[in-house]
Amino acid sequence: MSLRNCLRKTHLQKTHRAVVNNFFQCRFYAASAKPATPAQKPTVQPKSSCPADTVLPGLNYLKNQPPVLALPDEEYPPWLWTVLLPKELEDDGPGGRKERMERRKENKQRIRERNFMSTQ
Amino acid sequence: MSKTAKAKDQVVRLLISAGKAAPTPPVGPALGARGVKSMDFCKEFNARTAHIESGVPTPTLITIRPDRTFSFITKTPPTSYLLKKVAGIDKGPAKPGHEILATISLKHVHEIAKIKATDDHMSHLSLENIARMVVGTARTVGIQVVP
Numbered sequence: 584m585s586l587r588n589c590l591r592k593t594h595l596q597k598t599h600r601a602v603v604n605n606f607f608q609c610r611f612y613a614a615s616a617k618p619a620t621p622a623q624k625p626t627v628q629p630k631s632s633c634p635a636d637t638v639l640p641g642l643n644y645l646k647n648q649p650p651v652l653a654l655p656d657e658e659y660p661p662w663l664w665t666v667l668l669p670k671e672l673e674d675d676g677p678g679g680r681k682e683r684m685e686r687r688k689e690n691k692q693r694i695r696e697r698n699f700m701s702t703q
Numbered sequence: 704m705s706k707t708a709k710a711k712d713q714v715v716r717l718l719i720s721a722g723k724a725a726p727t728p729p730v731g732p733a734l735g736a737r738g739v740k741s742m743d744f745c746k747e748f749n750a751r752t753a754h755i756e757s758g759v760p761t762p763t764l765i766t767i768r769p770d771r772t773f774s775f776i777t778k779t780p781p782t783s784y785l786l787k788k789v790a791g792i793d794k795g796p797a798k799p800g801h802e803i804l805a806t807i808s809l810k811h812v813h814e815i816a817k818i819k820a821t822d823d824h825m826s827h828l829s830l831e832n833i834a835r836m837v838v839g840t841a842r843t844v845g846i847q848v849v850p
Contacts, residue, residue, distance in 0.1 A: 646755065
């Protein structure tokens with residue numbers, strides 16, 4: 584009996600709930616709309632340790648080929664600067680490629696750990 | 704990787720210096736054992752690699768048909784060779800993956816990837832993926848890649 588009394592909501596709790604629900608049913612007008620910025624990957628500023636017009640030795644392996652020179656940073660494709668970072672896969676949803684790749688990665692890691700533990 | 708069945712083509716993979724075929728140890732026994740006249744192969748190989756600088760290791764895939772005629776394909780130099788040339792090192796590390804012998808820029812990687820992309824067996828890969836493969840190879844050769 585007393586337990587049920589405890590579980591029954593007090594008047595204060597009910598009014599609070601009503602206020603909160605009402606709050607979410609009210610409409611608000613934003614004071615100022617934020618400029619809609621699409622979610623951008625952090626743009627990597629190309630800043631190569633290799634200045635333009637450096638000779639790249641050994642890459643002119645054909646006869647009578649002029650020496651290969653490094654170009655200025657801007658002339659290289661943007662993906663080049665992210666090649667050292669792990670590859671970011673697009674989120675395809677539940678059955679998508681990203682989930683499959685991550686699952687394979689986890690499985691491989693699990694096998695590696697299991698093999699290692701079997702040697703311990 | 705040679706197959707032993709008589710009716711099938713045999714495939715021989717060799718790494719030969721461009722323009723310098725016909726040394727007995729690598730080429731001679733490998734082909735002679737399968738019934739191919741090594742002099743014929745060497746002449747044709749040297750003719751086909753005449754446009755390549757002498758001495759550059761060239762992977763070749765030789766297909767030997769049951770009637771002892773052959774055909775071969777040449778590919779771009781090995782990535783590890785190109786990396787070592789670009790970095791200026793001669794030999795790889797004693798412990799691959801644990802030592803760093805030289806440093807390379809991403810621009811070098813891009814140029815190497817461009818060379819490798821001309822290969823037939825890389826034709827389905829994007830240049831970005833080939834560049835990632837080159838970076839992976841650089842790790843085993845003891846070369847650090849920096850932007």
